[in-house]
Amino acid sequence: MPLNLPFINRRDPKPEAETEIDTTNIPKHIAIIMDGNGRWAKDKGLPRIAGHKEGMDVVKKVVRHASDLGVEVLTLYAFSTENWKRPKKEVDFLMKLPVDFLQTYLPELVENNIRVQTIGTKDLLPKHTQKAVDEAIHRTENNSGMVLNFALNYGSRNEIVEVTRMLASKVEEGELAADSITEETFNSYLYTSHLCEPDLLIRTSGEQRLSNFLLWQLAYAEFWFTEVYWPSFTEYTLNEAIINYQNRKRRYGGV
Incomplete structure (x- = not known):
């Protein structure tokens, strides 16, 4: 059935227009490249780590909204194998974010029946990051709701x-x-x-490339790019991506 939800597509989105999202045609698996944290911070005269902190807060809202919409799997590109090239101070901060996120948000994930999983080479992550991730996986392994899949060192x-x-x-x-x-x-x-393979790939910040993310799995996914920086991404931006997806015809090589 249709659900009235607003959407727009700007760097700092605010709900203005209304359209309908078809709740019977929600993509089962959404993959997101969360990009633009540093540029968001720079535009506001803040250090890059402030953008990463704000971006992690956005994850909470998007996870909650995706689960409410009925998304089965949400895969988030949290840290790539190439991200180790960044300054050590920034990498150290990024490695602490999953710890902070899971420590504060894990009770809600458990309550909302969300199951935490990861992909990537986890054993190369710092011990404190591995511990937080392992605990979240263990405490949510019997949940039967949406899979929250973090790509860490992937x-x-x-x-x-x-x-x-x-x-x-x-x-x-x-x-x-x-x-x-x-x-x-x-x-x-x-x-x-x-x-299940991703149905929809979202990348924020205006970049239009995959950056070594799920190259095999995204063979038949629909791609949606937005100029919105990840810290400014909202439930309304996700709605817009899904509505755009619902207006496409998926032929899988057929006619």
Whole structure:
């Protein structure tokens, strides 16, 4: 059934217009590249870490709204394998954000039946970050609602290379025939093998590239780019992305 919700698309969005979102056609899996924290802070004369802090607060609102809409999986690109190149002070702050977020928000995630998961090379994260993430995964593992999937120390090329190595090893050891490897076989070794593929990819801040994010999984996703910086992203911006998605025809190579 249609639900009246406002939407707009500016750097600092405010609800002005009203349109309808079809609650029977909500994308099952939404993936978001949360970009623009540093530029948001710079525009306001603040240090970059202030943008990251504000961005984490936005995550809470977006998670709650996506869950209310009936989204089944929300994957957030929180930290890429390339982000280690940033200044140490900024990286250290970014590694503390999941700790702060999960410590303050975990009770609400549990109450709202949201299940926390991660993709990426978790064992390379600082111990305090791993501990917070492991606790959130453990305390929400029996929840049956939306999966909140954080991509932490994640890089898609690395994921694909690792899967290729595993399959090559199995072929070498005689456990698997090379000509029996299919797309389904490959997919079964990905971090996301237990999840449905993304229906909608959102990237904020005006950038229009994937930045090594879910390259295999996004093969048939709909892409939506907005100039809104992530700290200014709201429930209304998410509504606009979903409405845009609902107005598209998904043919999967057909006619």
